[in-house]
Amino acid sequence: MIGTRTAALLLEAGAKEVVLYDNLSFDAPDATLRDLCENQRVSLHQGDVLDQPALEAACEGIDGVFALAGFMSAGIAKNPALGLDVNIRGAQHVLQACHVCNVGKLVFASSSAAYGYGAIGGSISESEPFHSAGVPAPPALYGASKVIGEQLCKLYREMHGLDYLALRYSTVYGERQHYRSTNALYIIEAYDRVARGLSPILFGDGSDTKDFVYVGDVARSNLLAMASTASGEAINISGGKPLTVKALAETVIRLAGGTMQPEYRDTPTSGFRITTDAPFFYDNSRARTLIGWEPEVDIEEGIARMITWRKSVTAQTA
Amino acid sequence: MIGTRTAALLLEAGAKEVVLYDNLSFDAPDATLRDLCENQRVSLHQGDVLDQPALEAACEGIDGVFALAGFMSAGIAKNPALGLDVNIRGAQHVLQACHVCNVGKLVFASSSAAYGYGAIGGSISESEPFHSAGVPAPPALYGASKVIGEQLCKLYREMHGLDYLALRYSTVYGERQHYRSTNALYIIEAYDRVARGLSPILFGDGSDTKDFVYVGDVARSNLLAMASTASGEAINISGGKPLTVKALAETVIRLAGGTMQPEYRDTPTSGFRITTDAPFFYDNSRARTLIGWEPEVDIEEGIARMITWRKSVTAQTA
Numbered sequence: 001m002i003g004t005r006t007a008a009l010l011l012e013a014g015a016k017e018v019v020l021y022d023n024l025s026f027d028a029p030d031a032t033l034r035d036l037c038e039n040q041r042v043s044l045h046q047g048d049v050l051d052q053p054a055l056e057a058a059c060e061g062i063d064g065v066f067a068l069a070g071f072m073s074a075g076i077a078k079n080p081a082l083g084l085d086v087n088i089r090g091a092q093h094v095l096q097a098c099h100v101c102n103v104g105k106l107v108f109a110s111s112s113a114a115y116g117y118g119a120i121g122g123s124i125s126e127s128e129p130f131h132s133a134g135v136p137a138p139p140a141l142y143g144a145s146k147v148i149g150e151q152l153c154k155l156y157r158e159m160h161g162l163d164y165l166a167l168r169y170s171t172v173y174g175e176r177q178h179y180r181s182t183n184a185l186y187i188i189e190a191y192d193r194v195a196r197g198l199s200p201i202l203f204g205d206g207s208d209t210k211d212f213v214y215v216g217d218v219a220r221s222n223l224l225a226m227a228s229t230a231s232g233e234a235i236n237i238s239g240g241k242p243l244t245v246k247a248l249a250e251t252v253i254r255l256a257g258g259t260m261q262p263e264y265r266d267t268p269t270s271g272f273r274i275t276t277d278a279p280f281f282y283d284n285s286r287a288r289t290l291i292g293w294e295p296e297v298d299i300e301e302g303i304a305r306m307i308t309w310r311k312s313v314t315a316q317t318a
Numbered sequence: 319m320i321g322t323r324t325a326a327l328l329l330e331a332g333a334k335e336v337v338l339y340d341n342l343s344f345d346a347p348d349a350t351l352r353d354l355c356e357n358q359r360v361s362l363h364q365g366d367v368l369d370q371p372a373l374e375a376a377c378e379g380i381d382g383v384f385a386l387a388g389f390m391s392a393g394i395a396k397n398p399a400l401g402l403d404v405n406i407r408g409a410q411h412v413l414q415a416c417h418v419c420n421v422g423k424l425v426f427a428s429s430s431a432a433y434g435y436g437a438i439g440g441s442i443s444e445s446e447p448f449h450s451a452g453v454p455a456p457p458a459l460y461g462a463s464k465v466i467g468e469q470l471c472k473l474y475r476e477m478h479g480l481d482y483l484a485l486r487y488s489t490v491y492g493e494r495q496h497y498r499s500t501n502a503l504y505i506i507e508a509y510d511r512v513a514r515g516l517s518p519i520l521f522g523d524g525s526d527t528k529d530f531v532y533v534g535d536v537a538r539s540n541l542l543a544m545a546s547t548a549s550g551e552a553i554n555i556s557g558g559k560p561l562t563v564k565a566l567a568e569t570v571i572r573l574a575g576g577t578m579q580p581e582y583r584d585t586p587t588s589g590f591r592i593t594t595d596a597p598f599f600y601d602n603s604r605a606r607t608l609i610g611w612e613p614e615v616d617i618e619e620g621i622a623r624m625i626t627w628r629k630s631v632t633a634q635t636a
Contacts, residue, residue, distance in 0.1 A: 080473055081410050084466065088406060092399050116447065129434065129447035132465060137473035144465045147450060148402065151462060155398055155455035 001176040002109070002169075003068050004032050005219035007042065013223060017041055021058045022069070023048040031316075032176065049090035052097070059101040064226045067094045067149075068109045072180050073274065076145075077138035087145035088152075095156040106164040107225045108153050110234060112211065112282050113143035114168055121278025126168070126234050126286055139182070139274045150234055163231040165291070167221055170238035170282050174215030174302055175309040182274050183210050186245050190252040190262075191307060195314075199263040200253065206246030206262060209279040213239045214302035217295045224291040238282035239295055248299070255303050319494040320427070320487075321386050322350050323537035325360065331541060335359055339376045340387070341366040349634075350494065367408035370415070377419040382544045385412045385467075386427045390498050391592065394463075395456035405463035406470075413474040424482040425543045426471050428552060430529065430600050431461035432486055439596025444486070444552050444604055457500070457592045468552055481549040483609070485539055488556035488600050492533030492620055493627040500592050501528050504563050508570040508580075509625060513632075517581040518571065524564030524580060527597040531557045532620035535613045542609040556600035557613055566617070573622050 007018050020036070024046055029037070037044050047054035049069045059065060069090060071083035091108070098106050115124055116131035117139055130147055132140040149166070156162040171183040179188065190200035221237045249262040287293040297305070325336050338354070342364055347355070355362050365372035367387045377383060387408060389401035409426070416424050433442055434449035435457055448465055450458040467484070474480040489501040497506060508518035539555045567580040605611040615623070 080470065081407070081414075084406055084410070088402055089399070092402070096399075119445070119447070127437070127451040129437070129449040129451070130462075130465070131447040132469065133445040133447070137469045137476055140469045141466060141473065144448075144462055144469060147448070147462045148459060148466070151450065151455045151458045152398065155459065158455055 001174070001178055001215055002172060002218055002222070003066070004036055004176065005215050006066055006068070006222045007036055009219045009223050011039055011041060015041065017043070019058055019062060020044045021047050021055065026178070026180075049086060049093055052093045055093055055097040056100055059097040059103055062101060062103055064105045064107070065094065065098055065103050066107045066109070066222055066226070067091065070109065071142070073113070073139040073142040073182050074180055076141050080138075080141060084141065084145055087142075088148050091149040091152050095152055095162065099156060099160045099162055104163065105226055105231070106153065106162060107222050108149060108164055108166045110146045110150050110166040110168045111143070112168050112170045112236065112238065113139060114146045114150065114234070116140065116143045117274050117276055120276050121280045123283045124236075124280055125283045126236060136274075154232065157232050165225040165228065165230060166234040167225055167237045168234055168282070169218055170211040170213045170236070172215050172218050173212050174306050176215070177306055177310070184212075186210060186248055187212070187252060187303065187306065190249050191256055191310060194253055194256040194258040194260070195310075199260045200249040202245055202249055202262045202264050203267040204264070206244060206249070206264065208245050208275050209242035209281075210245060210248070211238050211241065211281045212243060212299060212302070213237060213295060214297040214305075217297055220296075221287065221291065221293045224293045228291040230290040233286075233290060235287050235290055236282040236284045237287055237293065238284045239299065240281050240284040242279040242281045243299060251299060251303055255300070256307055319492070319496055319533055320490060320536055320540070321384070322354055322494065323533050324384055324386070324540045325354055327537045327541050329357055329359060333359065335361070337376055337380060338362045339365050339373070344496070344498075367404060367411055370411045373411055373415040374418055377415040377421055380419060380421055382423045382425070383412065383416050383421050384425045384427070384540055384544070385409065388427065388463075389460070391431070391457040391460040391500050392498055394459050398456075398459065402459065402463055405460075406466050409467040409470050413470055413480065417474060417478045417480055422481065423544055423549070424471065424480060425540050426467060426482055426484045428464045428468050428484040428486045429461070430486050430488045430554065430556065431457060432464045432468065432552070434458065434461045435592050435594055438594050439598045441601045442554075442598055443601045444554060454592075472550065475550050483543040483546065483548060484552040485543055485555045486552055486600070487536055488529040488531045488554070490533050490536050491530050492624050494533070495624055495628075502530075504528065504566055505530070505570060505621060505624065508567050509574055509628060512571050512574040512576040512578070513628075515576075517578045518567040520563055520567055520580045520582050521585040522582070524562060524567070524582065526563050526593050527560035527599075528563060528566070529556050529559065529599045530561060530617060530620070531555060531613060532615040532623075535615055538614075539605065539609065539611045542611045546609040548608040551604075551608060553605050553608055554600040554602045555605055555611065556602045557617065558599050558602040560597040560599045561617060569617060569621055573618070574625055
């Protein structure tokens with residue numbers, strides 16, 4: 001989702017060579033990936049971030065690396081040992097490969113999960129600590145794994161002078177939306193139900209808030225971070241606005257042409273929900289100052305684009 | 319340091335069998351360990367927490383496990399990949415072994431580093447988040463690895479019903495003091511210098527505070543945590559008092575019979591210092607409520623005991 005979009009932007013910007021390194025564990029190459037790879041400047045290496053020699057081979061002669069591989073909360077819940085291995089040893093392997101191959105800059109995909117959940121609220125800036133009291137283990141482990149990834153970046157900068165920026169994406173949504181992001185499910189699952197004539201389901205009273213950022217804006221932040229002289233910093237890449245899940249579901253219904261109302265249910269006791277105690281948003285003013293980024297696509301436009309993409313995919317496979 | 323002390327207390331308390339599992343990477347078995355192992359109820363397994371099959375073999379038929387193995391900040395600075403592996407994959411392996419072997423309870427050695435450093439101050443209770451902004455990478459990585467260890471415990475309890483308590487020890491000092499705990503160096507290095515007629519060295523003005531807890535009190539907390547019906551909780555095991563490093567150095571001088579004053583130096587720019595922005599202590603009232611523990615040995619008595627031990631070891635090796 002973020003990787004192919006970033007690669008496409010790099011090609012547009014005139015990159016001489018783009019190497020995609022992926023274990024293809026989630027999907028076989030689809031139309032988007034095949035289209036990308038038809039470009040002579042693109043090569044795809046099937047490899048794993050846990051495979052240090054393969055990673056170093058792929059980083060040979062590379063100017064900049066975007067480290068986007070990682071497990072999210074739901075994946076960690078299913079396989080905690082592998083998830084932590086990929087997020088922590090994987091990050092360390094990428095850093096080591098960057099160091100060994102003299103890569104000029106690393107953009108590390110961190111997450112607003114680095115602030116944790118639960119006792120957060122209001123405007124959250126980059127100095128906010130990591131909250132995990134009372135939070136279910138999988139999202140707490142995901143967030144803590146991102147804290148460790150960032151600190152490993154810092155260690156490699158302190159030890160080896162490796163330049164990096166850690167981008168703390170909030171919940172990313174848009175074209176190529178997958179089902180692995182617990183918070184993005186509020187959009188894609190709502191749309192899937194509306195498309196079948198069903199009401200989107202909300203747990204509780206729908207007043208819980210999220211902060212969404214459009215995938216195209218995220219890809220653009222990756223390029224700006226890579227081109228920037230800033231280094232050694234963590235930066236929020238976010239919509240910067242709190243949005244209730246109720247407002248979100250209503251927006252999805254409207255843009256998808258539905259007429260139903262969301263359906264409210266009690267919060268399930270099984271599984272995990274990622275909630276916070278108060279409305280919040282991730283302050284993205286540092287992104288403006290440090291790398292000249294701000295979000296350009298608002299939630300209406302972003303959801304409209306996601307729906308257009310979703311319809312085109314459904315039409316192709318129908 | 320904590321392991322042999324805990325084992326000795328277990329034997330005193332009438333434990334039928336005590337298995338010591340250690341890779342002996344730091345020291346060959348010394349007199350204390352040899353004495354322990356002469357007890358027919360004690361067996362020593364040389365093994366590593368990264369060796370899952372060996373760990374499971376050692377946990378066979380065991381009622382309770384104390385998970386004490388781990389790298390601290392200084393060790394992580396030297397070998398970050400191995401340090402994180404031991405603290406994170408190691409913790410996961412111990413949990414898996416406890417699950418597979420139906421161990422009744424796990425006492426997990428966490429740390430007050432789980433609150434991080436920097437922007438902390440005052441009375442710190444168990445709900446305090448993890449602070450890492452502006453903190454050097456090694457102690458931030460150490461603290462985050464303990465956060466992950468605790469969350470893995472929580473995950474195993476959620477998934478498999480494994481009972482555990484995570485004990486967040488503050489800076490542990492006392493007999494068998496080693497040089498791996500950055501904060502405990504304020505005691506042992508001060509003593510080493512006084513014993514040679516030199517002034518203990520303090521960086522800055524000596525007003526930085528620490529919270530120390532005596533090793534015998536820590537071992538006792540381990541037994542109380544194991545015997546308690548409490549489960550799924552993190553508990554501060556601390557002195558519960560802020561102590562300036564200046565007062566500490568003066569106490570060491572006085573108890574060691576010295577007459578010098580501490581020597582003040584500028585904070586070095588190389589290496590890392592673990593400091594906080596304000597005087598602080600870790601509130602240990604939950605330990606009283608949940609497992610009936612409070613510290614019994616104050617800093618004067620504890621340092622006196624450490625000095626007695628240190629002199630006896632020096633006399634033996636002289």
